[in-house]
Amino acid sequence: MWRCVVLTLACAGCTNPDDLLVAHGSVASVDPVEGQVVRLLRYTDVQPTGLLIPGDLCSLAIPLKETRADAEGNFGFEVFRVETRNALCFRIEADFPSGSVAWSEPSFYGPETQLSPLLDWRAAPWLDGGVLHFDPPIPWPDDLPPVRMGATWHLGIQLTHREQLVTADGGLAWQADDRFQIPDPNPEISASYAREPLVLDALRLEDFDGTLSLSAYLFDADAEGPLVSSGVVASRMRAGERLALRGSRVPLSRGLGCPELASPCPLTDGDLTEVDAGLIDEVSLDLASPAIVSAVVFRGAWVADDLIRVVLAQDDGGIVGEFEGTVPEPDRDAFGFRGSPYVHLRDGGFAQLKLTYMVIPLDAGTPTSRVTLQFPAGLARIQEVSLFAP
Numbered sequence: 001m002w003r004c005v006v007l008t009l010a011c012a013g014c015t016n017p018d019d020l021l022v023a024h025g026s027v028a029s030v031d032p033v034e035g036q037v038v039r040l041l042r043y044t045d046v047q048p049t050g051l052l053i054p055g056d057l058c059s060l061a062i063p064l065k066e067t068r069a070d071a072e073g074n075f076g077f078e079v080f081r082v083e084t085r086n087a088l089c090f091r092i093e094a095d096f097p098s099g100s101v102a103w104s105e106p107s108f109y110g111p112e113t114q115l116s117p118l119l120d121w122r123a124a125p126w127l128d129g130g131v132l133h134f135d136p137p138i139p140w141p142d143d144l145p146p147v148r149m150g151a152t153w154h155l156g157i158q159l160t161h162r163e164q165l166v167t168a169d170g171g172l173a174w175q176a177d178d179r180f181q182i183p184d185p186n187p188e189i190s191a192s193y194a195r196e197p198l199v200l201d202a203l204r205l206e207d208f209d210g211t212l213s214l215s216a217y218l219f220d221a222d223a224e225g226p227l228v229s230s231g232v233v234a235s236r237m238r239a240g241e242r243l244a245l246r247g248s249r250v251p252l253s254r255g256l257g258c259p260e261l262a263s264p265c266p267l268t269d270g271d272l273t274e275v276d277a278g279l280i281d282e283v284s285l286d287l288a289s290p291a292i293v294s295a296v297v298f299r300g301a302w303v304a305d306d307l308i309r310v311v312l313a314q315d316d317g318g319i320v321g322e323f324e325g326t327v328p329e330p331d332r333d334a335f336g337f338r339g340s341p342y343v344h345l346r347d348g349g350f351a352q353l354k355l356t357y358m359v360i361p362l363d364a365g366t367p368t369s370r371v372t373l374q375f376p377a378g379l380a381r382i383q384e385v386s387l388f389a390p
Contacts, residue, residue: 017082021108023233025115026073027094030122033073036094038118040065040077043089058089058105069094073117084108096120099240106233116218116235123214123239130201132163137216137237143179143195158219158234160334163198165245167210171272172300172383174204175357181329193331203297203359203388205247207270212243217334234333251386252293253371256285267385274300279343279378285387290314290367294390296360300383303327304343304351309374312364321364327356343380353380 023040027033041061064083069075077092084090092115093103102118125134141157148154160179167173179195200212219234251268258265260283266275268285277283287293296310306327312320343351371387 017080017085019081019111021079021081021084021111021113023077023079023092023106023108023113023115025075025092025104025118027069027075027096027102027118027120028073029096029098029120031097031120032071033069033120034071036069036073036096038067038069038075038092038094039063040067040079041091041093042083042087043091044086058091058103061089061091064090079108081108092118094118096240098122100237101240102235102237104233104235113233115233116220118235119218119237121216121237121239123241125212125214125239125241125243127200127243127245130199130204132198132200132212132214134161134214134239136161137218143193145192156220158193158217158331158333160217160331161198162215162217162335163200163212164215165200165205165208165210165212167208167272171208171210173206173208173210173272174200174299175355176200177328177330177334179331179334181331200245202247202249203295203386204357205245205249206297206386207247207250208272209246210244212245214239214241215335217331219333236335249388251297251388252287252291253285253385253387256287256387258283258285260284267382270384272299272383274381274383277379277382279304279380281376281378282372282374283379283385284370284372285385286370287368287387290369291389292365292367293362293371293387295362295388296371296373297384297386297388298356298358298360298382299385300381301356301358302353302380302382303356303375303377304353304380305375305377306354307376308358308360309376310360310362311372311374312362312366312368313370313372314367315369320366320368321362323360323362325358325360327354327358330354343378351377 027036042064043057043061067075091103091105095101100121104115106113119137121137123134141159146155162177165174176198178198179193182192182194215238217236253268256268258267308325310323
């Protein structure tokens with residue numbers, strides 16, 4: 001992202017500041033859209049260090065202009081090139097009467113930018129057996145692998161959904177995406193993807209009381225011809241409907257200590273406050289009495305590696321079982337992955353942290369007294385760890 005910012009600033013300094021840059025888009029809803037307000041926001045705070053800023057810059061944007069959609073839902077914005085100077089982010093957004101929100105983040109590099117439609121998404125979510133069901137913003141795409149036609153790769157429609165469970169005090173108890181990157185043997189392809197159902201079962205709910213919301217990322221990569229020359233900007237949206245949920249399952253780990261990190265242990269108190277783990281590579285939890293542990297749940301863990309290991313041991317040090325979980329690779333374009341921070345590793349290298357909410361199932365079937373969580377490249381920050389019995 002910072003390379004793009006540098007290019008933007010450079011172009012602003014060597015071209016006519018009075019050039020007009022235009023963004024075209026449309027809004028769509030089951031309700032009439034004529035007169036729908038659409039806002040253009042901008043964030044211009046230049047950081048003196050020039051380093052990547054963690055988080056979503058566009059969440060800090062402030063209103064710059066406002067317009068209204070016509071009867072067909074079409075709208076447009078004009079920006080003078082001088083207005084792009086020092087601009088780290090632009091956002092075009094629409095708040096619909098239904099409670100849904102849709103937005104795009106154009107860069108205004110060229111004279112004209114085409115936005116993907118801003119959709120009034122009615123998701124109508126519901127849970128069945130711990131699996132989340134909902135209506136997608138568009139009919140489900142085929143999710144086919146990339147197809148090469150001549151010299152062009154066609155990626156089709158990119159659609160990713162995210163579920164988030166937020167507690168009454170603002171804690172993020174669970175987060176998951178339904179689309180992930182997978183390794184592709186063809187080096188000419190940047191990424192291929194797989195889709196999985198969104199799950200919010202008793203383990204993920206734990207005993208939290210919160211509200212479930214849905215977001216989506218939508219991009220038709222082939223809308224304007226070859227991907228390399230496409231000027232279409234993706235849209236993101238948040239459905240207006242929410243699900244109020246209350247879990248009732250208390251974990252085995254509630255109140256246990258973790259002396260390697262801190263005392264009292266901030267990972268087992270159910271508070272969801274993020275703590276600095278200092279790139280620690282191992283955390284142990286000693287159970288009050290031996291018990292069978294069937295799963296471990298990680299909430300808000302920022303890790304520097306794709307792998308997390310879980311070692312179960314008895315009082316005498318005997319190993320009951322060793323298990324591994326792989327942190328999913330997110331859709332990098334969908335939900336602000338660009339803001340993930342880098343850390344300096346102990347071996348002198350650097351790594352980009354990955355945020356994960358994940359469940360590692362354990363099938364040892366034998367009572368254990370100690371559960372050791374191992375992070376090969378280090379654990380930077382984390383909210384909560386929960387151990388569950390069958």
